Amino acid sequence: MAISSIDGCIGCGTCVQSCPTDVIRMDPRTGKAFIQYVADCQICHLCRMYCPVDAISITPDKSIPVVVSWG
Amino acid sequence: MKAPHENNGMSRRRFLTLAGGTAGAATLAAMGMAPGWGENRAAFDPDNMDQKTHQTDVLVIGGGMAGLFAAVKAHDAGARVVVLSKGRLGASGQTPFAKGIFAFDAREAGMSLDAFVAEVSRSALGTNNPVYTRQMAEHSAARVAELRDWGFFDSPLCNKAFSRPMEARGIPLIERVMVTHLIEHEGRIAGAAGFTLDDGHLIQVSAKSVVLCTGAGGFKPNGFPICDLTHDGTVMAYRIGAKVTGKEWNDGHPGQAQNPAACFDGWHGMFERKPDVTGVDVRHDLGVELNYVAYTKGAPLPPGPPDRLLGRLDGGPSRPRGFDRPHGPPPPGGGWLTGGPIHRPPLPGADGGAGGGPGGDKGPPGMRGAPVGGSSAGMAIHKSEGLVPINDRCESNIPGLYAAGDALGSYMAGAIYTQIGSSLAGSAVQGAVAGEAAAGYSRGVPMPSVPADKLAQVENEMLAPLRREAGYGPAWVTQTLQGVMIPNFVLYIKKESMLNAALAYIEELRDHHLPMLCAGDLHELRLAHETANMILSAEMKLRASLMRKESRCSHFRIDYPEMDDANWQAWINIHQGADGQMRLEKQPFDRWPA
Numbered sequence A: 001m002a003i004s005s006i007d008g009c010i011g012c013g014t015c016v017q018s019c020p021t022d023v024i025r026m027d028p029r030t031g032k033a034f035i036q037y038v039a040d041c042q043i044c045h046l047c048r049m050y051c052p053v054d055a056i057s058i059t060p061d062k063s064i065p066v067v068v069s070w071g
Numbered sequence B: 001m002k003a004p005h006e007n008n009g010m011s012r013r014r015f016l017t018l019a020g021g022t023a024g025a026a027t028l029a030a031m032g033m034a035p036g037w038g039e040n041r042a043a044f045d046p047d048n049m050d051q052k053t054h055q056t057d058v059l060v061i062g063g064g065m066a067g068l069f070a071a072v073k074a075h076d077a078g079a080r081v082v083v084l085s086k087g088r089l090g091a092s093g094q095t096p097f098a099k100g101i102f103a104f105d106a107r108e109a110g111m112s113l114d115a116f117v118a119e120v121s122r123s124a125l126g127t128n129n130p131v132y133t134r135q136m137a138e139h140s141a142a143r144v145a146e147l148r149d150w151g152f153f154d155s156p157l158c159n160k161a162f163s164r165p166m167e168a169r170g171i172p173l174i175e176r177v178m179v180t181h182l183i184e185h186e187g188r189i190a191g192a193a194g195f196t197l198d199d200g201h202l203i204q205v206s207a208k209s210v211v212l213c214t215g216a217g218g219f220k221p222n223g224f225p226i227c228d229l230t231h232d233g234t235v236m237a238y239r240i241g242a243k244v245t246g247k248e249w250n251d252g253h254p255g256q257a258q259n260p261a262a263c264f265d266g267w268h269g270m271f272e273r274k275p276d277v278t279g280v281d282v283r284h285d286l287g288v289e290l291n292y293v294a295y296t297k298g299a300p301l302p303p304g305p306p307d308r309l310l311g312r313l314d315g316g317p318s319r320p321r322g323f324d325r326p327h328g329p330p331p332p333g334g335g336w337l338t339g340g341p342i343h344r345p346p347l348p349g350a351d352g353g354a355g356g357g358p359g360g361d362k363g364p365p366g367m368r369g370a371p372v373g374g375s376s377a378g379m380a381i382h383k384s385e386g387l388v389p390i391n392d393r394c395e396s397n398i399p400g401l402y403a404a405g406d407a408l409g410s411y412m413a414g415a416i417y418t419q420i421g422s423s424l425a426g427s428a429v430q431g432a433v434a435g436e437a438a439a440g441y442s443r444g445v446p447m448p449s450v451p452a453d454k455l456a457q458v459e460n461e462m463l464a465p466l467r468r469e470a471g472y473g474p475a476w477v478t479q480t481l482q483g484v485m486i487p488n489f490v491l492y493i494k495k496e497s498m499l500n501a502a503l504a505y506i507e508e509l510r511d512h513h514l515p516m517l518c519a520g521d522l523h524e525l526r527l528a529h530e531t532a533n534m535i536l537s538a539e540m541k542l543r544a545s546l547m548r549k550e551s552r553c554s555h556f557r558i559d560y561p562e563m564d565d566a567n568w569q570a571w572i573n574i575h576q577g578a579d580g581q582m583r584l585e586k587q588p589f590d591r592w593p594a
Helices: A014-018 A046-050 B012-019 B021-030 B065-076 B113-123 B130-150 B159-169 B232-239 B289-297 B422-443 B452-467 B474-485 B496-516 B522-547
Strands: A003-006 A024-027 A032-035 A056-058 B051-061 B081-085 B100-102 B173-175 B177-185 B188-196 B202-212 B276-278 B282-285 B401-403 B417-419 B570-576 B582-588
Touching (some): A003 A032, A014 A024, A014 A046, B051 B065, B051 B188, B051 B422, B081 B177, B081 B202, B100 B130, B113 B130, B113 B417, B130 B159, B130 B422, B177 B202, B177 B232, B177 B452, B177 B522, B188 B452, B202 B232, B202 B452, B232 B401, B232 B522, B232 B570, B401 B422, B452 B522, B474 B496, B474 B522, B522 B570, B522 B582
Parallel strands (some): B051 B081, B100 B276, B202 B401
Antiparallel strands (some): A003 A056, B282 B417
């Protein structure tokens, strides 16, 4: 599942900036970060390491989508 | 008949806008089209984007180690500088994960600069450019000292340390910008264009010179933190006429068979370590030996220290004499000084000896579990691929366009890993050299004035995936490309028939799918351009691999397993011909391009 949860976000946006693959975005309604493009998570943990309140959980597994005939 | 990717006068999205959502859908149904047909999610309107323009003497693209030094040194040389970065300063590309940086100290090393360069050249089998090898060593200690002043060695995360010299100089930095185009005008560089990922602005920078610090790239492989690196700089430069080199070489870093996508876990927490300084330790590592073992013996490969796993296998990649131990320096007086014949050593179980973080250091992945190949698929050896330099100032064949670090095919270390930590040092050194050179060039040229129609064309190409009402999702095209390029019988264990077969697939993606890439939002627009860049890079890798009919360093042809010095003391340069076709040519090892 790669990046799996953001719990206790203070809305600083640092994780959005620090994700090399643009997985996390700010939710304009809540002012908090949320996981928008999990398929692109490279499991590098930079978001977790930069998060000032240790809000981000990451698992080592990634569900690779099956190959299909068109997409 | 129109090609499928040509718009039929009106996009589905605009049709719906004009007709009103419900009525439009009903009309589509009446036309025999299901409402879901070809629907491209319309989460973003490409026709309502603001544009921000900038003017500068030196535009630096990329916010890693090379970009930092290019910006700082260009500024200190008196130039106005702007930096654009796809990610955050010091938090994208390979820089955040490279934990070792080499500093040459002749006394500590116990060898002269000349001896060091000669030793790298012996391991690299002639593939290195000794001018860049020497330049890296000569300037490495000075760059390391500056990094120390900025606090680089005090934290595992380098954004803060990188921000210090940028903020002290007031250098404008725009982060999270996907640069899609370099702009050439009247035979020289004129700037670049892209879009911001968050607020969706178009960015257009007019610049007297550009320094590409965009890193290398891969095929968004699993297990190596390079999924944001897709050879963007190289491909943009190729499209405006720059020469590119190094596409036949391979980075051979293994990953772990269990949870292969987990970069952080595969490097066993190394990403959380503070960086440190490395010394001289010349090797010949990270080629394709592990892939050869897996190809001939099959998986799974056993875990454990690599040098006691497997016995001798015939017909595999060779090592230069004196470098037969996979993870150690040549023995003193071991005969390599005279450059003896090539021989085949016992093969290691995991040819990831000199890794220790992208960029080089110590302690590779794949040591604690069964290893698997392809974790860095699509990437060559650091500093071996990228723009062809025409001199020792990191200058490309396009006036005003410079490159540094992994975006420059400087062959600083050759076509194999020859040293721990030199890659990060090389990025710092070359960034500084390129920044100063670009500042000097900018003093002698006027600010370019690009015609409006050229800028409009760039914008159309940039936003086309958002405007297509149907096409192919970039994630699927990328996945298809990965299925063609990542198996070890294509780029690691190469042979004519498979390279040609893969090339047929890639040409299909280039001709049919690339023009139909579509995007529903800015994230997908970035992916669409990244995918297009990977397709071009895949074509370059296959054509260069077909052309080099020998085996040397990290390029292994099972149908030409021997080194061929009579014909191949040469690098391969690639450029776009006047007819748009990819052209490949040899450049002798001991010469700059004509």
